[in-house]
Amino acid sequence: MILVLIFLLIIKKAHIIDVLSSYVKAKRNYYRELIFYLSYSMDRDYQDLLVVRGLYLLYQLILSWLLIYAALDFLELELGVLYLFSIIGFFTAFIWMANRIEENKRNLIEDISKFVFHYELYLIQGENQLHALKKASQYLLVFSSAQTLEEFDDYFQELFTYTKWLVVKRITILIERGRHFSQADLSMDFAQISDELFRKNYQDKKLQAEKLENMMLIPMVGDLLAMIFYIVSPFISTLIVGG
Amino acid sequence: MKSVKVLELSVFFLLLIFFLGTDLFALLLIPIYIYSLRSFLKEEGEKTKRRLLLEELSDFSNLLEQGFSPLYAYEKTGSFNYPSFMLHPDDELFRFEIFEKQFQLFEKSVILEEEIEGEILGIRLKMSIMKLMPLGLLLFIGRLLPMADSSNLNRIVTVLFLINHWIGERFLKSL
Secondary structure (H helix, E strand, O other): OHHHHHHHHHHOHHHHHHHHHHHHHHOHHHHHHHHHHHHOOOOHHHHHHHHHHHHHHHHHHHHHHHHHHHHHHHOOOOOHHHHHHHHHHHHHHHHHHHHHHHHHHHHHHHHHHHHHHHHHHHHHOOOOHHHHHHHHHHHOOOOOOOOOHHHHHHHHHHHHHHHOOHHHHHHHHHHHHHOOOOOOOOHHHHHHHHHHHHHHHHHHHHHHHHHHHHHOHHHHHHHHHHHHHHHHHHHHHHHHHOO | OHHHHHHHHHHHHHHHHHHHOOOHHHHHHHHHHHHHHHHHHHHHHHHHHHHHHHHHHHHHHHHHHOOOOHHHHHHHOOOOOOOOOOOOOOOOOOOHHHHHHHHHHHHHHHHHHHHHHHHHHHHHHHHHHHHHHHHHHHHHHHHHOHHHOOHHHHHHHHHHHHHHHHHHHHHHHOO
16 A cells, blocks of 8 residues: 555656645645745745745655655564654754744844845935835845836835735835935934834844743753753662662 | 853853762863853953944044044044944045944944843843752762762763753854
């Protein structure tokens, strides 16, 4: 049965990945935020590429698992180790994904801060709005540089749909106001946005510190286990050696 | 904060050396201790440099606000080590508004660092206590359990403590 499944998976590899990736693309709306934070890009083609790569990796993992299972079953060896490694692997992958999403959220806050800072800087230096935006957008890695103000507006609107951050909405309003007002009139807007980004950064760091407090239990428990090991091992060795 | 950390490191390694006793393995702890202390002091040195730089930039900014020219203000503050990420006062494009923006951003990043340091100070203190307590208990228990007097066992436990210490330090550095 397992061998039949393995055989089918190998023969129909391209078809399976094609069907799965079409399904994921069709249900994009459910996963768009997840895909955005994992890929750290608003480019649809790059996101699709990442989805296909992810599905291919999943396919390879499942195939490897089935092959190992079939081999262990054939050799009549214990399957418990395989299940244990599978569970460890699943949780490792889950933790990796969560860490990557958190890291990309932090990167996004920093990139937006750099963007706003440089946008204001170039306006102060006398650049016109479009040039200032184009130069500042090199610090924002989530999207490729736009050519017109409308494109910038569209990009930030799309970024807002992914992040749901009010500060991104404020940036779209700032860009809109920048068409009609000078940099001096916008200084309050810039100050407010910078403050908000600073607070967001601070909250993010604070959350990290709280997570760290929980993570510190790991080395603490490790120390206690080392202590228990030290206390118990002479008794165990006595039992094994037999006095 | 600095002295607490130095004390914690010193007591931790001292307790490990007492725990190992006359075992030559204890000599390996000395270079590890020196390396840990050195890397911690280097990190603290960088933070102190940033605070000093902030003070110098603040003095520079005050002089600019009073109306002095950028070059004169820079010389008056002692021609300090000007950061490369800011426009130098010598530069043709140097303008007070740009400098103010860059200075404010730098100030905010230093303030953020200090606030986060304050937040994790509590965590560090808890971690220090939890690290030293089992070690202290081990020294006490080792005297009561004669069967536990085995150099291999002591070495294994020492390595476990060192691994946990390293894991804890990596977590703290990741912030």
